[in-house]
Amino acid sequence: MTHGNEFELNRRTVMKLGVGVAAVAGAAVDLSPKVFAAETAPAKAPALGARLSRAEGPLKVTGQARYAIEQKLENLAYGVTVQSTRPAGRIVNIDTSAAKALPGVLDVYTAQNFLKLNKPTVYSKGGGATEEFTPIQDDVVRFNGMHIALVVAETFEQATEAATLLKVEYEDGDPVLDINDPKAIAQLIDPMGAARGDAATALANSEVKIDVTYTTSREYNVPMEPHACIASWENGKITVWEPSQWVGGARSVVSEWLGIDIENVRVISPYVGGGFGSKIGAHPHVGLACAASRKLGRPIKVSLTRPQTFTGLRGRPATRQTLSIGASKDGKISSIVHESWNETAIDDVHVEACNNVTKIMYATPNFSSRLNIVPVNTVQPGWKRGPGENPSAYALESAIDELAHALNMDPITLRLANWAEIDPSNGMKWTTRQLREAYAAGAEAIGWWSRTPAPCSMREGRELIGYGMAAGSYPMIRTASEARIVLHASGQIEVLSAGTDMGTGTYTILAQTAADALGVPVEAIAVRLGDTILPRSALAGGSQQANNLTGAVDKAAKNARDALLALAASDPKSPLAASKATDLTFENSSVRPTRRPSAGISIAELLKAVGKDKLEIEGNTFAPGATEEMKNGADRSFAQLKGAVEGGVSAHSWCAHFVEVRIDEDFGTIRVKRMVSAFDSGRIFNPKLAESQWISGMVMGLGQALLEEGYVDQRDGRTVNANFADYAVPVNADVPDIQVISVGIPDMQATALGGKGVGEIGVVGVAPAIGNAVFHATGKRIRSLPITLEKLA
Amino acid sequence: MRTFEYLRAEDAATAVVEAAKPETRFLAGGTTLLDLMKLNVERPARVVDITRLSGLDTIEVSADVIRIGALAKMSKVADHADIKEAAPALSESLWRAASAQLRNMASVGGNLMQRTRCTYFRDPGAYSNCNKRNPGSGCAALDGVNRNHAVLGTSGVCIAIYPGDFAVSLVAFDATVIVRGASERKIPVDEFFLLPGDTPHLEHQLSAGEMIVGIEIPRSAALERSHYLKVCDRESYEFAAASAAVGIELEADGKTIRDVRIAVGGLATKPWRLRVVENLLKGKTLDEATLRTAAAATVDGAKSSGHNAFKIELAPKSWHAP
Ligand SMILES: Cc1cc2nc3c(=O)[nH]c(=O)nc-3n(C[C@H](O)[C@H](O)[C@H](O)COP(=O)(O)OP(=O)(O)OC[C@H]3O[C@@H](n4cnc5c(N)ncnc54)[C@H](O)[C@@H]3O)c2cc1C
Ligand code: SF4
Numbered sequence A: 001m002t003h004g005n006e007f008e009l010n011r012r013t014v015m016k017l018g019v020g021v022a023a024v025a026g027a028a029v030d031l032s033p034k035v036f037a038a039e040t041a042p043a044k045a046p047a048l049g050a051r052l053s054r055a056e057g058p059l060k061v062t063g064q065a066r067y068a069i070e071q072k073l074e075n076l077a078y079g080v081t082v083q084s085t086r087p088a089g090r091i092v093n094i095d096t097s098a099a100k101a102l103p104g105v106l107d108v109y110t111a112q113n114f115l116k117l118n119k120p121t122v123y124s125k126g127g128g129a130t131e132e133f134t135p136i137q138d139d140v141v142r143f144n145g146m147h148i149a150l151v152v153a154e155t156f157e158q159a160t161e162a163a164t165l166l167k168v169e170y171e172d173g174d175p176v177l178d179i180n181d182p183k184a185i186a187q188l189i190d191p192m193g194a195a196r197g198d199a200a201t202a203l204a205n206s207e208v209k210i211d212v213t214y215t216t217s218r219e220y221n222v223p224m225e226p227h228a229c230i231a232s233w234e235n236g237k238i239t240v241w242e243p244s245q246w247v248g249g250a251r252s253v254v255s256e257w258l259g260i261d262i263e264n265v266r267v268i269s270p271y272v273g274g275g276f277g278s279k280i281g282a283h284p285h286v287g288l289a290c291a292a293s294r295k296l297g298r299p300i301k302v303s304l305t306r307p308q309t310f311t312g313l314r315g316r317p318a319t320r321q322t323l324s325i326g327a328s329k330d331g332k333i334s335s336i337v338h339e340s341w342n343e344t345a346i347d348d349v350h351v352e353a354c355n356n357v358t359k360i361m362y363a364t365p366n367f368s369s370r371l372n373i374v375p376v377n378t379v380q381p382g383w384k385r386g387p388g389e390n391p392s393a394y395a396l397e398s399a400i401d402e403l404a405h406a407l408n409m410d411p412i413t414l415r416l417a418n419w420a421e422i423d424p425s426n427g428m429k430w431t432t433r434q435l436r437e438a439y440a441a442g443a444e445a446i447g448w449w450s451r452t453p454a455p456c457s458m459r460e461g462r463e464l465i466g467y468g469m470a471a472g473s474y475p476m477i478r479t480a481s482e483a484r485i486v487l488h489a490s491g492q493i494e495v496l497s498a499g500t501d502m503g504t505g506t507y508t509i510l511a512q513t514a515a516d517a518l519g520v521p522v523e524a525i526a527v528r529l530g531d532t533i534l535p536r537s538a539l540a541g542g543s544q545q546a547n548n549l550t551g552a553v554d555k556a557a558k559n560a561r562d563a564l565l566a567l568a569a570s571d572p573k574s575p576l577a578a579s580k581a582t583d584l585t586f587e588n589s590s591v592r593p594t595r596r597p598s599a600g601i602s603i604a605e606l607l608k609a610v611g612k613d614k615l616e617i618e619g620n621t622f623a624p625g626a627t628e629e630m631k632n633g634a635d636r637s638f639a640q641l642k643g644a645v646e647g648g649v650s651a652h653s654w655c656a657h658f659v660e661v662r663i664d665e666d667f668g669t670i671r672v673k674r675m676v677s678a679f680d681s682g683r684i685f686n687p688k689l690a691e692s693q694w695i696s697g698m699v700m701g702l703g704q705a706l707l708e709e710g711y712v713d714q715r716d717g718r719t720v721n722a723n724f725a726d727y728a729v730p731v732n733a734d735v736p737d738i739q740v741i742s743v744g745i746p747d748m749q750a751t752a753l754g755g756k757g758v759g760e761i762g763v764v765g766v767a768p769a770i771g772n773a774v775f776h777a778t779g780k781r782i783r784s785l786p787i788t789l790e791k792l793a
Numbered sequence B: 001m002r003t004f005e006y007l008r009a010e011d012a013a014t015a016v017v018e019a020a021k022p023e024t025r026f027l028a029g030g031t032t033l034l035d036l037m038k039l040n041v042e043r044p045a046r047v048v049d050i051t052r053l054s055g056l057d058t059i060e061v062s063a064d065v066i067r068i069g070a071l072a073k074m075s076k077v078a079d080h081a082d083i084k085e086a087a088p089a090l091s092e093s094l095w096r097a098a099s100a101q102l103r104n105m106a107s108v109g110g111n112l113m114q115r116t117r118c119t120y121f122r123d124p125g126a127y128s129n130c131n132k133r134n135p136g137s138g139c140a141a142l143d144g145v146n147r148n149h150a151v152l153g154t155s156g157v158c159i160a161i162y163p164g165d166f167a168v169s170l171v172a173f174d175a176t177v178i179v180r181g182a183s184e185r186k187i188p189v190d191e192f193f194l195l196p197g198d199t200p201h202l203e204h205q206l207s208a209g210e211m212i213v214g215i216e217i218p219r220s221a222a223l224e225r226s227h228y229l230k231v232c233d234r235e236s237y238e239f240a241a242a243s244a245a246v247g248i249e250l251e252a253d254g255k256t257i258r259d260v261r262i263a264v265g266g267l268a269t270k271p272w273r274l275r276v277v278e279n280l281l282k283g284k285t286l287d288e289a290t291l292r293t294a295a296a297a298t299v300d301g302a303k304s305s306g307h308n309a310f311k312i313e314l315a316p317k318s319w320h321a322p
Helices: A011-025 A057-061 A095-101 A156-163 A199-204 A247-258 A284-296 A306-312 A390-406 A411-415 A436-447 A506-518 A545-570 A603-609 A628-636 A687-706 A766-778 B012-019 B032-037 B073-079 B079-085 B090-096 B100-107 B108-112 B166-172 B275-281 B288-299 B309-320
Strands: A077-083 A090-094 A105-109 A148-154 A167-172 A194-196 A208-216 A228-234 A237-241 A265-268 A298-301 A319-327 A333-345 A367-374 A465-475 A482-488 A493-496 A527-528 A582-589 A590-593 A616-620 A652-664 A670-680 A736-744 B004-010 B024-027 B046-049 B059-061 B065-068 B176-180 B184-188 B209-220 B226-231 B243-252 B257-265
Touching: A011 B257, A057 B243, A077 A156, A077 A284, A077 A306, A090 A148, A095 A105, A095 A156, A095 B184, A105 A156, A105 A199, A105 A284, A148 A156, A156 B226, A167 A670, A194 A616, A194 B209, A199 A319, A199 A333, A199 A367, A199 A670, A208 A390, A228 A284, A237 A247, A237 A284, A247 A265, A247 A284, A247 A766, A284 A298, A333 A436, A367 A482, A390 A465, A390 A582, A390 A766, A411 A436, A436 A465, A436 A652, A436 A736, A465 B166, A493 A506, A506 A527, A506 A545, A527 B004, A545 A603, A545 A616, A590 A603, A628 B004, A628 B226, A652 A766, A670 A687, A670 A766, A687 A736, A687 A766, B004 B073, B012 B024, B012 B046, B012 B209, B059 B079, B065 B079, B073 B079, B073 B090, B073 B108, B079 B090, B090 B226, B090 B243, B108 B209, B166 B226, B166 B243, B166 B257, B226 B309, B243 B309, B257 B275, B275 B288, B288 B309
Parallel strands: A077 A298, A237 A265, A333 A367, A493 A527, A670 A736, B004 B046, B024 B046
Antiparallel strands: A077 A148, A090 A167, A105 A148, A194 A367, A208 A319, A228 A237, A228 A298, A319 A333, A465 A652, A482 A493, A482 A616, A582 A590, A652 A670, B059 B065, B065 B209, B176 B184, B176 B209, B226 B243, B243 B257
C-alpha cells in the first residue's frame, strides 16, 4: 500500500501476539500466564492502523491450529455421502445390501431408511439457512450430484468403499440443465427491480446506443479447507465443529433440522480455511452428520471430497445480462436499460442482485432494471465474493468501455462525465465516495495516460499489449453485535465474540481495538472467537464483520474503563476507595486520580486489591432498549441487518482497477502482467490485512475473468470438471505484480470507527477491467466469461 | 477404496515376479496410481512398491546417449545440468508438467505410464460407458464435454488424449524404453504407446509384470537445439491445450534445415510424431513461409468432436510460432 499509517512492530512482538491469541483461541483454553507476560510495547503508536501480521498465522503455518475435522474425539465414526448421477426424476430403489455387508459399516441412510431432518428456515424468511433442501427425505432427484445416501462406518476407508457399492435404480425425469436450456422458464423478481424516469423512451431517443449481452459461468468458491464437519450428540445436546462464517446461523439451522431447542446446540469454529461466502450457511451434509450422530449416539465426521463440494453446495450461479446504454455524443448517459437472469435450484430461490452496481454508479436520469431467476436442476447456488455486485459490475463496466470506444472517448473521462454526485437510485447523499481519487491514483500508478487508446495499437514482439480499467462498489451493511472483555488479575485480557475469523484477520484487529481502548500493549490481549457460547455476532459475510465487531469491542472496552473506575472508587479494599469515580481517570491501562498522575494503579493491581480474580464486561452496538429477541435476531438471522442506506445516507466501498494484459497473438493465451487497484474502504484498521483481502479478491477476479467455469454435461447435467485439475483457478505463476492503494478516509457516518467494507470489494470490477484490456490489446470484445484461448482464436 | 495388499520389492527380479500376478500394479511416486485408486478407476488387489529398488534412479549423459533410470524423479531430471545442455526439450517438458510438489514425487517411469485425464474415464460412479475402462461399454466423451479430447489418432471408440509432456519430447528424439520382465528388451518409444483403435484399454506394449527400468535417448545436434513449448490457459500446472517438442539442426550455411524433429502433445491419443512435416522441412530454407506451409500438415487427418475444434486451429501454431 502506498500511503497510510504504517509502522513495523518487531517480529518477536508479533509472534508473541500470535501465540497468545492462539493459546486462547484453541479448543482448550490454556491461559498460561507466561504467554501473556507483557513486555513494554516497542512503540506508543495506536495499535489500530498498524501493519500487524495475523495473530493466528504462526499456529496455522506450523499446523497447530485445529480445524473442524481435526478434533480428536473418542468413538468417532465416519460418514460418507453418496451423490446422485442423474439430474432429475425419482429414486426407485437403493440396494444397500452389499454396502452393509462390508466389515465396519454401521448403517446406510437413504430415503428408504431415513434420518429425519426438518426443513430449515432460509435467511430470506427470517432464518439462518441458505437452502431449504434437506437430503434423503424423499425420493425426488433434484440435480446431478445431490446427496442421496449417507454411509457410516468405523473408518473413513470402509465408508468410502461401501459408498461405491450402493445400487441405485433411477426413474429419469425431464431436467432443465442450465440457464441456456430452451426448457428453462425465467421468473421475474419484481421487488428487486429498479426504475426511474422513462428509460425506454430516453434510450430510443439517444444519439449513441450500446446494446449488449454479457454472461458469466458457474463459478465455485473452492476454499482450501473443504466443507467438512464433526457432529457429536450427547444426552440431548449436540456439539458441531463446522467451518463456519456464521456460527449463530448454523446453530439455528441445526436446531431446526433436529427439532431441538437452540439452547441444546453448540457450534464451534475457531479456524476456517477460507469460505468466500460458501461457509455462511451450514449445508445439507451437516444435517446428515447431526442426524446420524443422534441416531447412532456417536460423534460422526462427514467430509465432502473435493468433487463432492461442487454439488454438495454451490458457488456463483451462471448469469446473463442484457444492457442498453443511451448517451449523447458528448458522453452524457441518458438512459440505462438492464435485465439479468441467474440460475437457481428448482425449488430454492437464489437471486444474484445484478443491478447493485448498475443502479448507483452513474448519474443517469432514466434507468430501469429487472432481475430474473431461472430454476434449473442444480444444487442451490450461493454467495461467492461480491455476490450481485460482481456480475453487476462485469456487465456495466464492460458496457461503459464499449460506450467509451463508440464515443471515441477515454474511459475515465467518460466515467467522470457521468459522475454521480448523490446516490442516483434514491437521491441520498453518499457518506464518502473517494472514487475520483481512486481513478487518479490507479491511472497514475499504471501509467494509464501513456497508453495509446486505439485497440491493437500496442505490442512487444508477438505479444499484444492491452490496458483496461473498471470501477466497482460494495454496499456497507451492518448488524449490531456484542462483545465481552474479561480482565484477569494476572494482567491478561480476553476479548470474546462468537464471530469467526476465516483468515481475514478478526483475531488481530480485535486485539488491536481493545489494546487501544484499554491502553495496553496489543500482546496483552487474547482474542477468542467462533463459538456459540461466546457473545452474539452477525455473520462474517457481506464485508460487515470487522466494523460490527471493532465497534462492539470498542464499546465493551469503554464499559470496562467505566467499570474499573467505579470499582476503584467504591470497593472498600481499593487503594483509591477514598476517591469519587468522577475524580478518577483511566489512562495507559491504569486507574488514577485525575489530579495525581503518579498515584495510579494497574488493572491487575486493582483486581488483586479488591480480591477479584477477574472482571467481565459486556459491550454492544445495539440501540438502547434492544430486546433479547432483537439480539438473538442479529445473531441467528438477517432480521437486524441494516443496509447501505441506513440513516438516510448511502454508504459504499469503492474501487478502481487497472490492468495490463499480454496476449500471445498466435495462441490467444492471455497473461495479466500488472494489476493496480485503488480502494476506498474508509479507515483501514490494519493495512497489511486489508491489502491481503484486496489482493486476494483481485486474484479471484483474475480466475473469474480467464479460467473458472463449471462444465455441465448436456445429457445429464453433471458437473464434469468437479476437481482442481479440471476446474482451473489461478496459480502463483498467473498472478502478476499487484499494487493496491488505499484512498479511503475515515467514514464516521458509515460505521462506529470509520471503516467500510474491505473483503468483497477487491473482486468487484476485476473481470471487466481484464476484459476491457483484452479488447484494447486485440480489438476483440469477448462478452462471456471466462475468456479462454479458443474465444480469441 | 478397496483393501489391497502392499509389498515393498527389495530387488528388481522379485518385483517383476510379484507384479506378474493378477490384479497387481507397480507403485512408484503414486501420483497417478493413488489418484486413480481414490477415484475407483484402479482397484488393484496388490501393489508392488518399487521405490526402494536400487540403481534405477541414475541419470547418465555420455557422448552419444542419455540414460535415465525409471525411478529418477521428474524434478531431478529436469534440473540436471547435462540434460539441460544436451537436451533442453527433455528438461523443459518435465518442468512444464504438473507442479513442483508432484515433480518431486513422480518418477519418469510412472510419468510415461500416466493415464488419460478424460473426465468420463475418471468418474466410474457416474459413467459406466467408457471403452477404456470397460471394453465394449461405449464412450461417454464422444457426445459429452470434450474440450480436452484428442483430434489426432482417435477412433470411433475412444478419443482420450495421452496427457503427458515428457513422452512427447521422447518421441521427437527417438528414445527407447528399456523394459525388464523375464528378460530385458528395448522398445522404441513411438511403438511403446498404442493407438486406441478398437482396443483403447490397451495403451502400451508392457505385458503383465514387465517393468520399465530406464529410458535411452540418442544424442543429436537437433536435440541440443531443442525446445518444448506448452500452450495452456493457465500459466503453469495445467495439461497442455497443445504442446510441441521441436529440435532443429541447420547446415553450415545457417539457414538450410539438415535435421528437424517435431512431436506434438495435448492433441492426440498418443505422443504424436510429425514425420510428414519433418520431411517437408528437411533440406528447405528456414523461414516463416516454409514453416507455415509445412505446419498445415500438422493436423492432417484431424477430427473434431465438438468442443475441441479449437485444437485443430491451435496445433499448427504450437510449433511454428517462432
Ligand atoms: C494434478 C496433476 C497434474 C499433472 N499435470 C501434469 C502435466 O501437466 N504434464 C504431465 O506430463 N504430467 C502431469 N501429471 C502427471 C504426473 O506427471 C504423473 O502422475 C507422474 O509422472 C506419475 O509418476 P509416478 O511415479 O507418481 O507414478 P505412479 O502413480 O506411481 O504410477 C503410475 C502408473 O505407472 C505404473 N508404473 C510406475 N512405475 C513403473 C515402472 N517403472 N514400470 C512399469 N510401470 C510403472 C504404475 O503401476 C501406475 O499404473 C499431473 C498429475 C497430477 C496429479
Ligand atoms: S474417450 Fe476413451 S477414456 Fe474417455 S470415455 Fe471415451 S472411451 Fe473412455
